[in-house]
Amino acid sequence: MTLKDVKPGQVCVIEGIGKKSTLRKRIIDMGLTIGTTIEVRKLAPLGDPIEILIRGYHLSLRKAEAAEVFVRLI
Amino acid sequence: MGLHIALVGNPNSGKTTLFNDLTGSNQYVGNWPGVTVEKKTGKAKHDHLPIDITDLPGIYSFSTYTLEEVIAREFVESGDVDVIINIVDASNIERNLFLTLQLLEMRKPMVIAMNMMDVLKTRGTLLDCVALSKQLNVPIVPIVASKSQGIKELLQTAVEQMGIIPPLPMIYNEQLENVIVMVEKKLKIDVMSRMHAVRYVEEGGIAVLGHIIDPIFLAQLNEEVEKKIAFKNIDRDMVISDEKYAFITSLVKGVTTQIKEKEKYSLSDKIDTIVTHRILAIPIFLLVMFGLFSLSFGPVGSFFKSNFEWLIQEGVIIPISSLLELLEVSDWLYSLVVDGVLGGVGSVLSFLPEITILFLTLSILEDTGYMARAAFIMDRLLRKFGLSGRSFIPMIMGFGCTVPALMATRTLESERDRRLTMMITPFMSCGARFPIYAVFAAAFFANSQATIVFSIYLLGIVIAVLSGIILKRFVTKGKISSFIMELPEYRWPTPKNLLLHTWDRVRGFIIKAGTVILVAMVIIWFLQSFDFSFRMVDDSVNSIFGIIGTKLAVIFQPLGFGDWRSAMSLIVGLVAKEAVVGTLGVLYGVGEAAVDNPELLSAPLRTMFTPLSAYSFMAFTLLYMPCIAAFAAMKREMNSWKWTLIAVSYQTTVAWLVAFAIYQGGLLIGLG
Numbered sequence: 001m002t003l004k005d006v007k008p009g010q011v012c013v014i015e016g017i018g019k020k021s022t023l024r025k026r027i028i029d030m031g032l033t034i035g036t037t038i039e040v041r042k043l044a045p046l047g048d049p050i051e052i053l054i055r056g057y058h059l060s061l062r063k064a065e066a067a068e069v070f071v072r073l074i
Numbered sequence: 075m076g077l078h079i080a081l082v083g084n085p086n087s088g089k090t091t092l093f094n095d096l097t098g099s100n101q102y103v104g105n106w107p108g109v110t111v112e113k114k115t116g117k118a119k120h121d122h123l124p125i126d127i128t129d130l131p132g133i134y135s136f137s138t139y140t141l142e143e144v145i146a147r148e149f150v151e152s153g154d155v156d157v158i159i160n161i162v163d164a165s166n167i168e169r170n171l172f173l174t175l176q177l178l179e180m181r182k183p184m185v186i187a188m189n190m191m192d193v194l195k196t197r198g199t200l201l202d203c204v205a206l207s208k209q210l211n212v213p214i215v216p217i218v219a220s221k222s223q224g225i226k227e228l229l230q231t232a233v234e235q236m237g238i239i240p241p242l243p244m245i246y247n248e249q250l251e252n253v254i255v256m257v258e259k260k261l262k263i264d265v266m267s268r269m270h271a272v273r274y275v276e277e278g279g280i281a282v283l284g285h286i287i288d289p290i291f292l293a294q295l296n297e298e299v300e301k302k303i304a305f306k307n308i309d310r311d312m313v314i315s316d317e318k319y320a321f322i323t324s325l326v327k328g329v330t331t332q333i334k335e336k337e338k339y340s341l342s343d344k345i346d347t348i349v350t351h352r353i354l355a356i357p358i359f360l361l362v363m364f365g366l367f368s369l370s371f372g373p374v375g376s377f378f379k380s381n382f383e384w385l386i387q388e389g390v391i392i393p394i395s396s397l398l399e400l401l402e403v404s405d406w407l408y409s410l411v412v413d414g415v416l417g418g419v420g421s422v423l424s425f426l427p428e429i430t431i432l433f434l435t436l437s438i439l440e441d442t443g444y445m446a447r448a449a450f451i452m453d454r455l456l457r458k459f460g461l462s463g464r465s466f467i468p469m470i471m472g473f474g475c476t477v478p479a480l481m482a483t484r485t486l487e488s489e490r491d492r493r494l495t496m497m498i499t500p501f502m503s504c505g506a507r508f509p510i511y512a513v514f515a516a517a518f519f520a521n522s523q524a525t526i527v528f529s530i531y532l533l534g535i536v537i538a539v540l541s542g543i544i545l546k547r548f549v550t551k552g553k554i555s556s557f558i559m560e561l562p563e564y565r566w567p568t569p570k571n572l573l574l575h576t577w578d579r580v581r582g583f584i585i586k587a588g589t590v591i592l593v594a595m596v597i598i599w600f601l602q603s604f605d606f607s608f609r610m611v612d613d614s615v616n617s618i619f620g621i622i623g624t625k626l627a628v629i630f631q632p633l634g635f636g637d638w639r640s641a642m643s644l645i646v647g648l649v650a651k652e653a654v655v656g657t658l659g660v661l662y663g664v665g666e667a668a669v670d671n672p673e674l675l676s677a678p679l680r681t682m683f684t685p686l687s688a689y690s691f692m693a694f695t696l697l698y699m700p701c702i703a704a705f706a707a708m709k710r711e712m713n714s715w716k717w718t719l720i721a722v723s724y725q726t727t728v729a730w731l732v733a734f735a736i737y738q739g740g741l742l743i744g745l746g
Contacts, residue, residue: 026556027558028316029172030134030169030558031168033312033320034308036319042352044350044355045351045352045451047454049557051350051450056166056167057560058346059561060446060559062557
């Protein structure tokens with residue numbers, strides 16, 4: 001499954017990140033590396049983007065970008 | 075020779091606050107060579123040693139090639155920097171240390187300023203700076219930038235570090251380290267060889283940034299790296315960042331202790347449960363926007379404005395005009411000074427209090443972290459109009475001044491989003507256009523001034539949105555950018571930061587009034603007082619201005635304001651929008667009096683406009699091409715004459731069409 005499918009309140013671990021691209025590089029440089037825990041905090045009022053908690057800080061990304069992040073629920 | 079320090083750190087790490095602490099008001103804002111990204115430099119002193127401090131753009135990483143990252147890297151690489159101060163947000167340490175590791179690989183004298191130690195403490199976390207410093211081989215000075223704590227020690231340490239290049243910690247595992255060392259040896263680059271080697275392992279390819287190297291040699295090297303790095307089960311471009319974060323994770327684990335149970339939700343989180351709440355978020359957002367405008371242009375703003383006007387009138391205009399009368403100067407000189415200069419500049423300056431409040435409230439929204447939330451809330455909606463949530467920040471800033479708003483589009487990554495945002499940001503009514511609405515609303519809509527002015531602002535937003543929908547289809551095709559944005563913790567803005575920030579912007583307004591507008595007013599006074607054979611005219615319709623204006627006015631006839639004076643005021647408005655009011659003041663010969671008493675300008679305006687044509691005029695001034703300063707900023711930021719000209723032609727055409735629709739439509743339904 002991908003980060004896009006994770007519901008607010010759920011916690012997951014990153015297993016992989018999509019194809020090679022500048023977007024992927026950016027995602028990784030922000031700390032979303034394989035094995036890192038993510039908590040999905042909420043959806044924006046209009047349903048997109050999402051807010052996640054990672055490495056102790058809050059990050060927002062769109063569902064289209066979250067779909068690039070492969071995760072496993074824990 | 076003094077010392078040159080570069081200040082590097084993540085956005086939201088308190089970098090600006092630290093910069094203000096270090097340099098006080100002793101700051102100079104300029105541009106980086108070749109680009110328009112703001113370059114801030116300041117002066118400090120330590121034990122009589124003069125120190126220059128340059129504030130680099132806030133970045134998360136050196137690797138993704140945004141303009142700001144390139145600037146920061148080039149500056150550090152240039153050799154002008156003696157010592158780097160790397161500010162690290164202790165409450166967000168893992169991500170902040172990522173940049174630190176990249177900086178260490180640049181092999182420069184460096185010191186870490188560990189900020190927000192107080193925030194960390196309230197979370198019940200202890201950070202052992204001594205142990206961390208030992209592991210990284212870099213001195214660490216704990217500071218609280220918002221309370222100016224630790225600043226002296228920081229400077230002291232920075233001075234001591236001069237000339238010392240810290241040995242690198244073992245960031246990578248042995249195999250990867252060996253590959254990097256091999257590449258470093260083979261590339262033989264003398265400056266920042268380590269950084270280039272790491273980057274090469276990461277990206278490969280046939281080029282090394284800024285260096286000319288034989289492509290055949292590089293192709294061989296590339297293959298070799300490819301083979302050796304295959305030990306890790308992930309792609310090559312991920313390996314370096316992955317190992318850096320792995321190093322950071324274990325490092326941080328070793329130097330922090332949790333002394334009390336961490337609360338699951340911080341105060342900032344609790345605020346966000348309301349502010350970005352599924353249902354409450356949008357009403358709160360609208361309330362904030364309403365507050366922003368009612369504070370600036372409502373009772374508070376007008377209270378300060380009327381007092382300030384009184385001050386200008388009593389303190390400047392009356393003394394000077396009585397002095398001139400006393401000196402019995404000639405009529406033309408009196409007219410030049412009192413009607414031209416004092417009248418024009420005065421009417422512009424009288425809006426200073428309202429604009430100051432607007433800039434101040436915008437600074438508060440930025441400094442507290444609300445702007446990021448607004449972008450988060452609005453992203454989905456703005457995407458429908460071909461924009462991004464991040465376009466929202468420049469658009470809001472556009473209510474202050476279009477120039478910084480255009481510069482703020484730099485946070486947008488995709489060229490397409492940026493261009494589109496720049497094309498519609500001028501529709502957000504800037505502070506300088508407000509005086510025009512104020513004068514016209516007072517003259518024609520005395521009982522509903524606020525509603526009328528508000529409707530003009532709303533018109534700008536509606537036109538911007540419609541433009542987004544149209545332009546995204548026809549003009550700017552391309553892929554939509556990403557929206558990876560930090561939602562920083564809410565913070566109390568420090569008064570010092572707010573004041574410096576606001577003053578920075580207000581100063582621009584005052585300088586403009588004292589220079590560009592002053593000159594424009596003198597020229598206008600001249601052009602409307604003399605004819606083509608340079609004789610002073612009795613009736614300004616026969617002046618140079620009057621003759622040109624009468625010809626131009628034909629264009630505006632269908633919009634309801636075919637008078638030469640309004641036509642010329644619009645032309646002068648291109649110099650600076652606030653000059654429209656000043657020009658009308660000068661042309662109607664009420665000059666200085668218009669400042670003291672807007673009613674004086676109301677009377678002549680009422681002879682030339684009907685309420686309908688007045689509204690059409692307001693709409694036109696809202697929408698047509700922005701002032702020269704904004705035009706120049708747009709040209710620089712778009713870096714294309716073609717797109718800049720397309721943008722201003724589009725804006726002016728839209729202005730004409732909308733004003734036409736308002737006036738002719740109004741006539742049809744029997745208004746006016």
